[in-house]
Amino acid sequence: MENNHKDCSTLLRSVDAEDSLRLHNMFLPFTFWSSLFTGMLQIGVKYSQETIRTDALSIMILIVRTTDPIEERQKFGFTSVMTRLHLLLQKENGLLVKKHSVRLLFLLLNCPVMLKLLCSGGKDGSKQMGSEACESDRSQEVISSVLVDLSDCLTCGETCSLGIELCRLVIILLAYIASSGKLGYEVLLVPVSARGASFLEMIMEVLASQMQYETRELLKERCLVMREALILLNRLASHANYSKPTLEVLTRSKLCATWTIDVANRLPHTRMANDLAELAQKFRSRVYAFIEEKPLTSDGTNLGASNKR
Known part of the structure; x- marks a missing residue:
């Protein structure tokens, strides 16, 4: 058979x-x-x-x-x-x-x-x-x-090649849906997971998760899925209408904000692939430009300043 x-x-x-x-x-x-x-x-x-x-x-x-x-x-x-x-x-x-x-x-x-x-x-x-x-x-x-x-x-892609490829295909599909206009973009904002996370938050979780693997095992597959995620996030974070709501979602909860800052700080220095580091650097710039516009925290500090390295 x-x-x-x-x-x-x-x-x-x-x-x-x-x-x-x-x-x-x-x-x-x-x-x-x-x-x-x-x-x-x-x-x-x-x-x-x-x-x-x-x-x-x-x-x-x-x-x-x-x-x-x-x-x-x-x-x-x-x-x-x-x-x-x-x-x-x-x-x-x-x-x-x-x-x-x-x-x-x-x-x-x-x-x-x-x-x-x-x-x-x-x-x-x-x-x-x-x-x-x-x-x-x-x-x-x-x-x-x-x-x-x-x-x-999106949660299947951590330990095997096929799972990572499936995750990448879903991100490509979501990017296509988001490119169709306002209604398509809003699909990425609504809660979809059991814990109430949106696709945007889950994509950030994928990035943060895949970034933790520094071995050569499945390196090509991990680079491909991170590249697709960064391309989508950069496209949304630089869009005239979608930039603010995108970055608000990515920094709204403490957990997702931690992932976002971690990716922004660490991924630009990755040795996985040159274009991946370049995409990550663009994302970092957009994240910190957004954070620095936010009001001061209760202790008088700025979230962006306190997290820059």
């Missing part, structure tokens, strides 16, 4: 497989591919074996990649797909299943309609009544569940 899975995965990753599917896509109606996608999604949910789920997800990824993101992907059905992705992203699933699920979600959110629905909590902006209102409520509930699932994925 394992060898069959490897052979199938190799085939699905090949360019020839996607090109072949695109060719068939020219002659077969979208309804055929939609039905196949739905069937694979049902199989992925029905069977708990990791190999079956990853193969089903690989086929779905291949199908979605060959569809038009504007005209066709919304036809897969937002609420039904999100409901099943929630099941595939839950903690009890293996890291490979979660990784494929995040990749599939990313592709689906390349559809502007689906991205808007996720960012708006399932509301399309029109007045809804009856069954439409119920559908909107269902969408809002499953969106919240998927966001919680993604927050759990």
Whole structure:
């Protein structure tokens, strides 16, 4: 079974497989591919074996990649797909299943309609009544569940290569969501974890956690995830509209402020990679510029001055 899975995965990753599917896509109606996608999604949910789920997800990824993101992907059905992705992203699933699920979600959110629905909590902006209102409520509930699932994925990336890669993919996905506008950015601010932390706070925790590992083990993977986190944080911290709320979140609680200051102080001096140190230095400058604008503390000192090294 394992060898069959490897052979199938190799085939699905090949360019020839996607090109072949695109060719068939020219002659077969979208309804055929939609039905196949739905069937694979049902199989992925029905069977708990990791190999079956990853193969089903690989086929779905291949199908979605060959569809038009504007005209066709919304036809897969937002609420039904999100409901099943929630099941595939839950903690009890293996890291490979979660990784494929995040990749599939990313592709689906390349559809502007689906991205808007996720960012708006399932509301399309029109007045809804009856069954439409119920559908909107269902969408809002499953969106919240998927966001919680993604927050759990951010805690997987400490000790193994696949876990770190999953964490990196989630950060890239969150960066994409945030880039869509105000509603997308606000997704990063709402509490999503069991302890009430936002995605921004959890990304800072990822940075602080990965920074602690100074051995060469998984060094490349750790550098990649920290790079994505710093790129996102720098983009938000330098944005005309998002800079202040971003840095307020990162310094609001004592725990997150400690992580933020620690990263700002230590990461610019890292020997992991030159571009990582450069990104960290930019982040440090923005953090301290923000902190120095804050009022003095009760003992007459400034938080930024007391933490600079």
